[in-house]
Amino acid sequence: MEAPRSASRFLPRKAFDTLLSALRDGGYDCAAPVVRDGAVVYTRLQAHDLLPSGISIQQAPGHYRVEFTDSPRNFSWANGPQALKPFVFTASEPLWSVRRDPDGELRFTEADTSQDPVAIIGVRSCDLAALALQDRHFLGGDCVDPHYQARRASLFLVAVNCSHPSDTCFCVSTGDGPTASDGYDLLLDELDDGFVIQAGSSAGQNLLERLPLASPTGKQLQDITRQNLHAAECQARRLPPGNLEPALFANLDHPHWQTVAERCLSCGNCTSVCPTCFCYRELDRGSLDPDRSEHVREWDSCFTQGHSYIHGVTIRAGTDLRYRQWLTHKLGSWHSQYGRSGCVGCGRCISWCPVGIDLTEEVAMIVGGAS
Amino acid sequence: MSLALHGPAAAEIIACKQESASIVSLTLRLSDRALADRFEFQPGQFNMLYLYGAGEIPVSISSDPSSPDPLVHTIRDVGRISHGLVRLRPGDRIGLRGPFGRGWPVEDACRRDVIVITGGLGCAPVIPVIDYVIQRRRDYGRLIIMQGVKHSDDLIWRARYDAWAEQPDTQVLLAADVGDRQWNGTVGPVTGLFKQAQLRTGNSMAFLCGPEPMIRACVQQLLEKGLPPDRIWISMERNMQCALGQCGHCQFGARFVCRDGPVFCYADIRHLFGRKGF
Numbered sequence: 029m030e031a032p033r034s035a036s037r038f039l040p041r042k043a044f045d046t047l048l049s050a051l052r053d054g055g056y057d058c059a060a061p062v063v064r065d066g067a068v069v070y071t072r073l074q075a076h077d078l079l080p081s082g083i084s085i086q087q088a089p090g091h092y093r094v095e096f097t098d099s100p101r102n103f104s105w106a107n108g109p110q111a112l113k114p115f116v117f118t119a120s121e122p123l124w125s126v127r128r129d130p131d132g133e134l135r136f137t138e139a140d141t142s143q144d145p146v147a148i149i150g151v152r153s154c155d156l157a158a159l160a161l162q163d164r165h166f167l168g169g170d171c172v173d174p175h176y177q178a179r180r181a182s183l184f185l186v187a188v189n190c191s192h193p194s195d196t197c198f199c200v201s202t203g204d205g206p207t208a209s210d211g212y213d214l215l216l217d218e219l220d221d222g223f224v225i226q227a228g229s230s231a232g233q234n235l236l237e238r239l240p241l242a243s244p245t246g247k248q249l250q251d252i253t254r255q256n257l258h259a260a261e262c263q264a265r266r267l268p269p270g271n272l273e274p275a276l277f278a279n280l281d282h283p284h285w286q287t288v289a290e291r292c293l294s295c296g297n298c299t300s301v302c303p304t305c306f307c308y309r310e311l312d313r314g315s316l317d318p319d320r321s322e323h324v325r326e327w328d329s330c331f332t333q334g335h336s337y338i339h340g341v342t343i344r345a346g347t348d349l350r351y352r353q354w355l356t357h358k359l360g361s362w363h364s365q366y367g368r369s370g371c372v373g374c375g376r377c378i379s380w381c382p383v384g385i386d387l388t389e390e391v392a393m394i395v396g397g398a399s
Numbered sequence: 400m401s402l403a404l405h406g407p408a409a410a411e412i413i414a415c416k417q418e419s420a421s422i423v424s425l426t427l428r429l430s431d432r433a434l435a436d437r438f439e440f441q442p443g444q445f446n447m448l449y450l451y452g453a454g455e456i457p458v459s460i461s462s463d464p465s466s467p468d469p470l471v472h473t474i475r476d477v478g479r480i481s482h483g484l485v486r487l488r489p490g491d492r493i494g495l496r497g498p499f500g501r502g503w504p505v506e507d508a509c510r511r512d513v514i515v516i517t518g519g520l521g522c523a524p525v526i527p528v529i530d531y532v533i534q535r536r537r538d539y540g541r542l543i544i545m546q547g548v549k550h551s552d553d554l555i556w557r558a559r560y561d562a563w564a565e566q567p568d569t570q571v572l573l574a575a576d577v578g579d580r581q582w583n584g585t586v587g588p589v590t591g592l593f594k595q596a597q598l599r600t601g602n603s604m605a606f607l608c609g610p611e612p613m614i615r616a617c618v619q620q621l622l623e624k625g626l627p628p629d630r631i632w633i634s635m636e637r638n639m640q641c642a643l644g645q646c647g648h649c650q651f652g653a654r655f656v657c658r659d660g661p662v663f664c665y666a667d668i669r670h671l672f673g674r675k676g677f
C-alpha cells in the first residue's frame with residue numbers, strides 16, 4: 029500500500045547527522061538501536077555517536093542471532109527484545125515514598141514524574157501499535173497513570189518502515205505493519221543511499237522544515253513502494269483472523285493447554301519482551317534509614333506464582349493455567365477490554381522463548397486454522 | 400470518587416478491638432481533615448491499607464456508610480501485612496488509598512427481600528449493607544442473614560447478630576462446621592441453613608460474600624429455589640496491587656475485580672465463576 033508522500037523529502041545517508049543535530053537542538057536526547065550483548069537495544073546516543081550499519085538479524089522460535097554485513101543500511105533488521113515499553117512503562121520505578129516523623133505521623137510524597145524529552149530513532153510500526161494499546165490501558169480509563177503519562181509526553185518518535193522483517197514477524201496478519209500508518213512524528217523509508225522522510229505530526233513537520241532537503245525522485249518513491257510490498261509479502265506466519273475471544277473461551281478445556289504446559293518453563297520471558305504486557309507488582313523498598321521507605325512498581329508476569337496468589341490459594345498453580353491466562357488474555361479478553369487483540373505481531377515472544385513456543389501455532393491448535 | 404489514588408493519605412488508628420483470636424477491627428481517621436470531610440463510600444467498597452515499610456493490602460470498609468468518619472476496617476491476621484496491621488495500637492499511623500470498586504446495589508434492592516449470605520470473615524464487606532437496610536427498614540422487605548463459620552469461636556459480632564434478630568421481619572441463621580457446647584446455631588455448612596430460611600425468591604435480592612466454594616454451593620441453592628441469576632450479587636477477591644485497573648493482577652476474564660467489582664452480578668460472571676484458573 030502506498031502511503032501519501034506529498035510532503036516527503038530525501039535525506040541522504042551522509043546527512044543523517046543533521047537530523048540528529050536538529051533533534052538535539054530541539055532539546056531532545058536521542059536514543060537509537062545499537063548492538064549490545066548480542067541483541068539490538070535502544071540506547072541513548074552520545075554526541076557524534078554513529079548509528080551502527082550492516083546489522084542483520086536471524087530470528088526463529090527460540091533463536092535470535094545478530095550478524096554484520098557490509099550493507100550501508102542502518103535498519104535492515106526487524107527488532108530487538110525491547111520495544112518502546114521500557115521508555116514509557118519502565119521495568120522498575122518508584123511510585124511514592126514515605127517518611128515517618130518523630131511524632132509517628134507518616135508523610136507521603138508522590139515520586140517526581142518529570143522527564144527529559146527523548147527522541148527515539150528507528151521505531152517500528154508494531155511498536156507504534158503496541159504503544160497505542162498501552163496508551164489505552166494507562167491513559168484511556170478513568171484513572172490516568174501519571175508516570176506513564178509523563179514519559180509518554182516526553183517522546184518524539186522517528187519511525188522506520190520495516191524493509192527486512194524476521195521469520196518470526198506476523199504484523200501483516202494483525203494489521204499492525206510492516207509500514208507505519210500513524211502515531212509517529214517522523215517516518216523514514218530506508219534506501220541504500222539515504223532515507224525518504226515524512227512528518228506525521230506538527231512537531232515532526234516543524235523539525236523537517238528546518239532540514240534543507242530536496243524532494244525524493246520518482247525512482248526513489250517507486251523503490252520504497254516495492255520494498256514495502258516485499259516486506260509485507262515475505263511474512264509467512266500469521267494469526268487466525270478475526271476476534272478469537274469467543275473461540276478461546278469456548279476452548280478452556282482443550283487438551284492442548286496441557287501439551288504446551290509440558291514444554292513451557294513458566295519463565296515469563298514472553299511477557300517481558302511483549303510490548304503490550306502491562307502487569308506490575310508493587311513493593312516497599314526499605315532504606316538504611318528506618319524512618320524512610322520507598323514504594324516501587326516492577327514488571328510482573330502472569331507466569332509467576334505470586335501473580336494470582338490470594339491468601340491460601342494460588343488461582344493459577346499450574347503452567348497450563350498460566351499459559352491459558354496469557355493467551356486467553358492477549359488474544360481474547362483484550363477485545364472486550366480495549367477493542368482489539370493485545371498482539372501486534374512483533375514475534376518477540378517467539379524468538380525469546382527459550383523452548384521456542386510459538387503462539388501462532390499454539391492458538392491455531394486450540395481454535396483451529398493451523399497453517 | 401476515590402481520594403489519594405496514586406499515593407496514600409496518612410490515617411491514625413484511634414481504636415482497636417480484638418474481635419476474635421485472629422480478627423481485629425481498626426477504627427481510623429484520616430489525618431488530613433479536609434480529605435476526611437470529602438471521604439464517602441458505598442457499602443461493599445474497599446480501601447488499600449498501607450503498613451509502614453511493608454506494603455498495601457485491600458480491605459473492605461466494614462463501618463456504616465452514613466458516617467464515614469471515623470472508618471472501621473475488620474482484618475483477619477493471615478499473612479505478612481495483615482499480621483502487622485492487627486498489631487497496631489491507637490496512635491499508630493497507616494496509609495490509606497480509596498475507596499475503590501463498585502459496591503452492593505443496595506438501592507436496586509429497595510422494596511425487595513434481602514438475603515445476605517456470608518462465610519468466614521465474609522461478613523465484614525456486607526455489614527454496611529445490613530446497617531443500610533436496618534436504617535431504612537420500611538423500604539425493604541424481609542431481611543434474611545445467613546452466616547457460616549468453620550468453628551463457632553470464629554463467629555464475631557454475636558451481639559450484633561442478636562440485635563438484628565430482634566428487628567421486624569428479620570431472620571438470622573447461623574451455622575458452624577464445628578460448634579462448642581454453648582453453640583445454639585446449626586452444626587454443618589452454611590448451605591444447611593436453606594431448610595430454615597423463609598425465602599421468597601419471587602422478589603428477593605441476594606448478596607453473597609466469603610470463600611468461593613461456599614458461594615458456589617449457595618448460588619446453586621438460590622438458583623434451584625428460583626432466584627434469577629441477575630438478582631444474585633457476589634463480592635470477589637483476587638490479588639490486588641494497584642486497585643486502579645492497571646497492574647493486571649485482579650483480572651477475572653476481561654474484568655478487573657478492583658474496578659469493575661469487587662461486587663459482581665452473578666449473571667455477568669457465571670461463564671467463568673468457579674472455573675479453575677480464573
Ligand SMILES: Cc1cc2nc3c(=O)[nH]c(=O)nc-3n(C[C@H](O)[C@H](O)[C@H](O)COP(=O)(O)OP(=O)(O)OC[C@H]3O[C@@H](n4cnc5c(N)ncnc54)[C@H](O)[C@@H]3O)c2cc1C
Nearest residue numbers: 338339456457458459474475478479480481636637638639
Ligand atoms: C476487595 C477485597 C476486600 C477484602 N476485604 C477484607 C477484609 O475486610 N478483611 C480482611 O481481613 N481481608 C480482606 N481481604 C483480604 C486481604 O486483602 C488479604 O487477607 C490480604 O491481602 C493478605 O495479605 P497478607 O500480606 O497479610 O498475607 P500474605 O499471605 O502474606 O499475602 C501476600 C500478598 O498477597 C496478596 N494477597 C494475599 N491474599 C489476598 C487476598 N485475599 N486478596 C487480595 N490480595 C491478597 C497481597 O498482596 C499480600 O500482601 C480483602 C481482599 C479483597 C480483594
Ligand code: SF4
Nearest residue numbers: 302371372374375377
Ligand atoms: S504476543 Fe508476542 S508477537 Fe504478540 S505483541 Fe506480544 S510479544 Fe509480540
Ligand code: SF4
Nearest residue numbers: 292293295296298381
Ligand atoms: S511460553 Fe516460553 S517464554 Fe513464555 S513463559 Fe513459557 S517458556 Fe517462558
Ligand code: FES
Nearest residue numbers: 642645646647657
Ligand atoms: S488491582 Fe491492579 S488491576 Fe486491579
